[in-house]
Amino acid sequence: MTRYSTLGLLRAGLSNHRNWPRAWRDPTPKPRYDVIVIGGGGHGLATAYNLAKQHGVRSVAVLERGWIGGGNTGRNTTIVRSNYRQPQLQRLLEYSLKLWEGMTDELNYNVMFSQRGAVFLGHSDADITQLAQRGDALRAQGIDADLMSRAEIARLIPPLDMSPDARFPVFGGLIQRRGGTARHDAVAWGYARAADALGVDIIQNCEVVGFTMKGGRVAGVETTKGAIGADRIGICVAGHSGQVAALAGLKLPIESHLLQAFVSEPVKPMIDTVIMSQSIHCYISQSDKGEVVLGGDPDGYPTYSQRGVPMRLEDVASQAIALVPALSRLRMLRSWAGTTDMSFDGSPILGETPVDGLYLNGGWCYGGFKATPGSGKLFAHHLATGEAHEIAAPFSLDRFARGATIDETGSGPRAQDR
Amino acid sequence: MLRIDCPYCGRRAQAEFAFERALDAVLPLDATPEAAVQTLYARTNPKGWTWELWRHTAGCGAWLRLHRHSVSHEIAAVHTVADT
Numbered sequence: 148m149t150r151y152s153t154l155g156l157l158r159a160g161l162s163n164h165r166n167w168p169r170a171w172r173d174p175t176p177k178p179r180y181d182v183i184v185i186g187g188g189g190h191g192l193a194t195a196y197n198l199a200k201q202h203g204v205r206s207v208a209v210l211e212r213g214w215i216g217g218g219n220t221g222r223n224t225t226i227v228r229s230n231y232r233q234p235q236l237q238r239l240l241e242y243s244l245k246l247w248e249g250m251t252d253e254l255n256y257n258v259m260f261s262q263r264g265a266v267f268l269g270h271s272d273a274d275i276t277q278l279a280q281r282g283d284a285l286r287a288q289g290i291d292a293d294l295m296s297r298a299e300i301a302r303l304i305p306p307l308d309m310s311p312d313a314r315f316p317v318f319g320g321l322i323q324r325r326g327g328t329a330r331h332d333a334v335a336w337g338y339a340r341a342a343d344a345l346g347v348d349i350i351q352n353c354e355v356v357g358f359t360m361k362g363g364r365v366a367g368v369e370t371t372k373g374a375i376g377a378d379r380i381g382i383c384v385a386g387h388s389g390q391v392a393a394l395a396g397l398k399l400p401i402e403s404h405l406l407q408a409f410v411s412e413p414v415k416p417m418i419d420t421v422i423m424s425q426s427i428h429c430y431i432s433q434s435d436k437g438e439v440v441l442g443g444d445p446d447g448y449p450t451y452s453q454r455g456v457p458m459r460l461e462d463v464a465s466q467a468i469a470l471v472p473a474l475s476r477l478r479m480l481r482s483w484a485g486t487t488d489m490s491f492d493g494s495p496i497l498g499e500t501p502v503d504g505l506y507l508n509g510g511w512c513y514g515g516f517k518a519t520p521g522s523g524k525l526f527a528h529h530l531a532t533g534e535a536h537e538i539a540a541p542f543s544l545d546r547f548a549r550g551a552t553i554d555e556t557g558s559g560p561r562a563q564d565r
Numbered sequence: 566m567l568r569i570d571c572p573y574c575g576r577r578a579q580a581e582f583a584f585e586r587a588l589d590a591v592l593p594l595d596a597t598p599e600a601a602v603q604t605l606y607a608r609t610n611p612k613g614w615t616w617e618l619w620r621h622t623a624g625c626g627a628w629l630r631l632h633r634h635s636v637s638h639e640i641a642a643v644h645t646v647a648d649t
Contacts, residue, residue, distance in 0.1 A: 387612075399608060400606035400608060448619075450636070456566045456567070458579065491608075560606060564583075564584075
């Protein structure tokens, strides 16, 4: 692998950047591998990278139905933070956030991770009480969280509507200063390139259509490019977890829903932090290109269509404009939708399945992007050693039958609708 | 946006309705714990035609059974829960 560097960039400039080598190979699949990872999104690629890097498992294939960067890794609002409610999720996401902080160096690929801070706004006394409680819980876990007054929020985010008749009055907020955004497709490409350099075969346009079993355990996969054998197989196909698991006869506590994101035309820098409001459920940030990125509620019903309803654009735009009135002058440039793996307690599923040799990484709801590096490292640990890492252990699939759910949203046994 | 033909109110916009759950996820009151886990958590999550329970929350409040396609969003049938 040619290392990317400033000098290399200058050198490539001498030939008008026409001679860059391809970032990863396009191999034909071998008859068998030690480990197959199904799904070439961020989580699958990070899993393969860590198998090779951390555990010396070099005989690894990543099978991707489409192309690298074409799925959910590139269909989110790019927000990275670890300020969740449940302690198990806090540990998992903080483990991940620490990996984000070194990702660009580790992968030798600029993922443009920008720790610009992520702020929850509070719109009532009750909101502030909740945010204070969450902040205390986070600090007890060693995660940074600072409660901010109304005046501090006004200084941090000048374009917020702080007028007396604001639709959503701002009473204060809770900031995670280490939170921020990253360039999402660079995460997929960076992991793909780094994994490939360690000998991982990344096979695109290769859909898994069945599993082969031998002696009660999984022995390989049937694909559109033929049969491939493996000792252990990891499913990392969030959005389609239920579909792939069904090929092995499994039913999961997961429904596929849809989350939209919206991007405005680019403008000069106006918002240099991530604005979030959980009581109205709206996310606002500005990309490095200057586009304002908006997100909100999922569409709320099962669908694989990757097409959102216009109703949600109206909701999100009206909330964003109420918070930041200047946004009303912007034109929306584009929108997209990702198929989300909505688990039935709002938390991911990591670990073994009832089928020997088959492991699952899914159920990330609409919060998987921020977990990419941690999820990959923890899942690789499980695939390589056969044992769950202690941070991943609470997220086992059998927790639903044991009544040990990690109910992040308090939604009960159903997909969360916000 | 889906347009759903409520048997009582006629054709209305999706914004008036709420998806409740897949029809096979409705739990009988006398289910054993094992059956309850199966019913609530073992989802087929079909990519294609599916039966679902919806509610006309911002309309007449009726509980409805929808036969809907999860990729094309086509709705083939809307029944009230009482109507079998």
